[in-house]
Amino acid sequence: MSAPAETVPGGAVVSAVPSFRARRRRRPVLLSGFAGAAAALTLLPLVFLCIQAAQAGWSPLLRLLFRSLTAQLLINTVELACCVTAACAVIGTAAAFAVERTDLPLRRVWSALIVLPLAIPDFIVGYTWSSLWPALHGLGGAVLVMTLSLNPLIYLPVAASLRASDPGLEEAARSLGLGPIAVFRKVTLHQIRPALLGGCLVVCLALLAEYGAFEILRFQTFTTTIYTEFTRAFSSSAASALALVLVLLGLAVLAARHAATERRGLAARAGGAARRPPVRHRLGLRAVPVSVGCALLAGLSLGVPISTLAYWLTQPRATTLPALATVPAAAETTLLYALLAALGATALALPVALYVDRHPRRLSRLLESVALSVQGLPGLVIAMALVFFSVRFAFAVYQTPLLMVGGYAILFCPLALVCARASLTHAPARLEEVARSLGARPSVALVRVTLPLMAPGLAAGFCLVFLSVVTELTATLLLLPTGVETLATQFWAYQNDQSYAAAAPYAAAIVAIALVPSYLLGVWFDKRRGA
Amino acid sequence: MATATRPGPGAVEPDPDVAQPVVEITALHKAYGATQVLRGVDLSIEAGTLTAVLGRSGSGKTTLLRLLAGFERADRGRIELGGRTVDDVRHCAPPEKRRIGYVPQDGALFPHLTVRGNIGFGLSRPGRRTGRVEELLALTDLSEVGERYPHQLSGGQQQRVALARALAPNPDLILLDEPFSALDAALRASVRADVLAILRAASCTSILVTHDQDEALSMADHIAVLREGRVIQHATARELYESPADPQLARFVGEANLVPAILTPQGADAGALGVLGLRGQRPGDGVATVLIRPEQLIVRKEADEPTGHVHGVGHIPGVIERCEYFGHDMMLTIRLRSTAIGAAQAAGQRLPEMLLARLTTGTPMETGTAVTLAVRGPVTAWAKRD
Numbered sequence: 001m002s003a004p005a006e007t008v009p010g011g012a013v014v015s016a017v018p019s020f021r022a023r024r025r026r027r028p029v030l031l032s033g034f035a036g037a038a039a040a041l042t043l044l045p046l047v048f049l050c051i052q053a054a055q056a057g058w059s060p061l062l063r064l065l066f067r068s069l070t071a072q073l074l075i076n077t078v079e080l081a082c083c084v085t086a087a088c089a090v091i092g093t094a095a096a097f098a099v100e101r102t103d104l105p106l107r108r109v110w111s112a113l114i115v116l117p118l119a120i121p122d123f124i125v126g127y128t129w130s131s132l133w134p135a136l137h138g139l140g141g142a143v144l145v146m147t148l149s150l151n152p153l154i155y156l157p158v159a160a161s162l163r164a165s166d167p168g169l170e171e172a173a174r175s176l177g178l179g180p181i182a183v184f185r186k187v188t189l190h191q192i193r194p195a196l197l198g199g200c201l202v203v204c205l206a207l208l209a210e211y212g213a214f215e216i217l218r219f220q221t222f223t224t225t226i227y228t229e230f231t232r233a234f235s236s237s238a239a240s241a242l243a244l245v246l247v248l249l250g251l252a253v254l255a256a257r258h259a260a261t262e263r264r265g266l267a268a269r270a271g272g273a274a275r276r277p278p279v280r281h282r283l284g285l286r287a288v289p290v291s292v293g294c295a296l297l298a299g300l301s302l303g304v305p306i307s308t309l310a311y312w313l314t315q316p317r318a319t320t321l322p323a324l325a326t327v328p329a330a331a332e333t334t335l336l337y338a339l340l341a342a343l344g345a346t347a348l349a350l351p352v353a354l355y356v357d358r359h360p361r362r363l364s365r366l367l368e369s370v371a372l373s374v375q376g377l378p379g380l381v382i383a384m385a386l387v388f389f390s391v392r393f394a395f396a397v398y399q400t401p402l403l404m405v406g407g408y409a410i411l412f413c414p415l416a417l418v419c420a421r422a423s424l425t426h427a428p429a430r431l432e433e434v435a436r437s438l439g440a441r442p443s444v445a446l447v448r449v450t451l452p453l454m455a456p457g458l459a460a461g462f463c464l465v466f467l468s469v470v471t472e473l474t475a476t477l478l479l480l481p482t483g484v485e486t487l488a489t490q491f492w493a494y495q496n497d498q499s500y501a502a503a504a505p506y507a508a509a510i511v512a513i514a515l516v517p518s519y520l521l522g523v524w525f526d527k528r529r530g531a
Numbered sequence: 532m533a534t535a536t537r538p539g540p541g542a543v544e545p546d547p548d549v550a551q552p553v554v555e556i557t558a559l560h561k562a563y564g565a566t567q568v569l570r571g572v573d574l575s576i577e578a579g580t581l582t583a584v585l586g587r588s589g590s591g592k593t594t595l596l597r598l599l600a601g602f603e604r605a606d607r608g609r610i611e612l613g614g615r616t617v618d619d620v621r622h623c624a625p626p627e628k629r630r631i632g633y634v635p636q637d638g639a640l641f642p643h644l645t646v647r648g649n650i651g652f653g654l655s656r657p658g659r660r661t662g663r664v665e666e667l668l669a670l671t672d673l674s675e676v677g678e679r680y681p682h683q684l685s686g687g688q689q690q691r692v693a694l695a696r697a698l699a700p701n702p703d704l705i706l707l708d709e710p711f712s713a714l715d716a717a718l719r720a721s722v723r724a725d726v727l728a729i730l731r732a733a734s735c736t737s738i739l740v741t742h743d744q745d746e747a748l749s750m751a752d753h754i755a756v757l758r759e760g761r762v763i764q765h766a767t768a769r770e771l772y773e774s775p776a777d778p779q780l781a782r783f784v785g786e787a788n789l790v791p792a793i794l795t796p797q798g799a800d801a802g803a804l805g806v807l808g809l810r811g812q813r814p815g816d817g818v819a820t821v822l823i824r825p826e827q828l829i830v831r832k833e834a835d836e837p838t839g840h841v842h843g844v845g846h847i848p849g850v851i852e853r854c855e856y857f858g859h860d861m862m863l864t865i866r867l868r869s870t871a872i873g874a875a876q877a878a879g880q881r882l883p884e885m886l887l888a889r890l891t892t893g894t895p896m897e898t899g900t901a902v903t904l905a906v907r908g909p910v911t912a913w914a915k916r917d
Binding site: 426428430431433434435436437438439440441442448449452453 | 600601602625626627629631632633635639641642643652653696697699700
């Protein structure tokens with residue numbers, strides 16, 4: 001709303017009391033219709049999961065849930081989540097502090113090397129470690145691999161928060177007689193806490209959703225068990241019962257993250273006034289051990305997967321000709337699906353973002369929450385629900401590219417939505433109003449003003465979805481039409497046969513394709529940082 | 532464009548011979564949820580004039596502007612623009628059908644378009660090639676920066692681009708929403724003068740929303756004061772300053788001394804300050820409040836007074852308490868001598884302890900100087916209702 005607060009002394013009243021007065025504003029029929037349809041589509045998997053579970057009946061469902069397997073899976077999940085989150089939090093925060101708050105040499109290089117592992121899918125990291133060290137499996141292996149893959153998820157928000165926080169607070173603490181360590185503990189840690197907490201919960205979500213890496217490392221979690229149950233007995237009620245537990249866990253983590261990021265918004269605004277760069281700690285000779293630490297992290301998380309891939313690529317005897325021949329075709333399929341899915345996710349996200357930004361009221365906020373709640377659903381669960389749905393109610397779309405692209409679009413709609421919402425800060429409603437007063441119809445104002453201003457953010461969301469589709473494995477395995485192969489499914493087939501060398505070209509192609517949108521995203525974030 | 536609008540009920544064809552009001556607002560109401568913002572605004576604006584809508588924060592002035600522009604719908608009442616009904620609750624013309632130019636607070640230039648692109652936004656494709664954009668660039672003195680982007684412009688230039696953009700499609704009415712509040716004080720005066728000159732040159736009807744009474748008084752032909760969602764006075768700047776509708780408004784539009792007095796056929800009897808002549812009609816009999824503007828007080832040093840003249844009727848003694856120097860003039864806060872207040876109280880009259888006086892800086896005055904005060908010129912009085 002561009003109307004300054006003065007016109008509405010009780011600003012909150014406007015949305016909180018939808019009396020008949022509220023209806024006096026122009027009703028966005030088309031926009032709310034599209035947004036509602038998009039939200040309904042994203043809700044589809046959850047609804048069908050519940051239908052499927054309910055059809056099994058309550059007593060068998062409860063019997064399936066209250067058995068030792070569920071308890072074991074819960075214990076595995078909690079153990080893994082605690083270890084990985086703690087390790088990622090320490091590593092990510094330390095790396096972020098070193099890069100953002102010290103005079104460490106080559107900071108930009110380290111930053112890039114620490115973030116880049118995000119472009120390598122976890123199942124490829126798992127494969128490289130497993131091929132390098134076949135004895136690595138179980139909890140230890142899972143913790144090592146997931147910590148190395150997921151620590152950028154903490155590094156990124158903490159580094160951003162360190163960059164944006166007000167250095168004045170730390171200076172004030174120093175002037176009050178606190179030493180550097182006390183300042184970090186009492187002031188800095190407090191400032192970055194929301195970002196750190198949010199990052200930890202994102203790590204938890206990723207752990208709940210991961211399938212491929214755990215399958216390779218032979219570590220049993222909800223996803224691996226659900227996948228096995230589901231593929232063994234096609235519409236197994238056991239799979240849907242466990243999936244319901246997984247969904248509840250995911251939604252709980254999502255709710256916690258929502259609470260954490262709400263507070264992050266406040267903290268960022270409070271420090272927003274000061275645009276002074278923070279004072280960097282002088283490392284002196286200590287720069288040597290810090291650099292060694294950064295090099296170790298980069299070496300383990302980036303160097304090991306890349307060099308292992310390179311090793312397997314150069315094993316001529318193991319690389320069979322037919323394996324290589326299908327790489328271009330699989331790459332083409334992957335690219336096509338990724339493009340279509342990115343378009344689909346953006347198309348789903350755009351009306352929801354516009355509706356909630358331009359007409360913030362209870363209904364629009366609800367639609368946005370529904371669309372965002374998909375983040376709490378693992379890809380496996382969404383794919384499973386879509387299989388149920390198509391088999392039962394729409395057999396025509398079962399095993400078609402439409403269902404695959406739709407599945408991707410639903411799965412990654414939250415990424416596009418978050419980017420679209422962020423980009424709307426560059427396209428305030430005020431500009432649209434000015435365009436209207438200059439004679440532009442609403443659709444013309446959208447095309448000539450709002451969309452061009454949203455373009456960078458929409459493009460970022462597009463890249464993010466594209467990247468996610470290229471590196472997606474679980475939903476792809478379930479939803480891909482028979483006879484069609486993507487890079488990920490081909491890789492998985494060879495990897496399952498322990499044909500490491502035959503799988504390597506596909507893994508290398510995935511990493512190579514994923515690096516392009518990652519690079520573009522990096523450039524975009526750098527630009528935003530400068531602005 | 533005008534023909535595309537569905538005429539509301541009671542729409543009248545504009546008669547070119549009679550000077551029609553461009554804007555006619557009748558009993559306009561608007562609430563946000565439970566908060567009533569406009570409570571029956573009536574306002575009529577003549578063609579070719581600049582009208583300021585003056586009000587404090589929360590008085591509803593921005594809401595009025597948004598209703599005029601068509602960004603919000605009214606709850607009750609009617610808005611007519613150029614003889615067409617654009618909002619009578621049942622029918623509401625969308626913003627793009629109202630032929631209104633809107634200049635928002637911070638300019639709100641389209642950041643992805645150049646100055647030229649911004650100005651040409653409201654013109655049709657062929658309209659952009661008729662030289663209209665160049666005409667406006669010249670009018671607003673922006674020809675040099677036509678190819679620049681908004682972020683490459685100064686605050687004053689941005690404001691001129693916003694005005695040129697609003698003027699380009701030849702609107703019937705220009706709305707300016709506190710266009711100078713985002714500028715720093717040094718720039719404000721010059722941008723104000725520029726904008727006024729441009730509006731006069733384009734002979735455009737315009738409405739300026741502001742909370743700055745100096746801005747309203749110096750720029751506008753007419754001022755409509757908005758308070759608690761109603762227009763409490765609509766007058767020229769001089770009328771508003773000299774005869775405000777009530778004491779509260781008197782304080783709002785400038786410094787004011789409010790002195791109790793008794794209304795008599797001869798004028799307002801302000802006791803020790805003498806019997807003061809009234810401006811306009813006598814508003815009744817009995818107890819009243821009179822407005823004495825600071826520049827109406829004659830201040831003389833007590834030492835300069837001829838002897839025997841010191842404490843006569845119409846001359847009241849006091850001491851300078853504070854002296855604010857502004858360069859072109861100065862404002863004195865004068866504490867009346869307790870003897871004078873006591874004498875007035877004995878006569879059943881309560882004088883204020885302090886009076887404000889504005890002086891040209893010719894006479895040097897200092898804190899602590901003993902002075903006598905007298906009133907010149909007619910005053911405005913309001914009968915006390917009790």
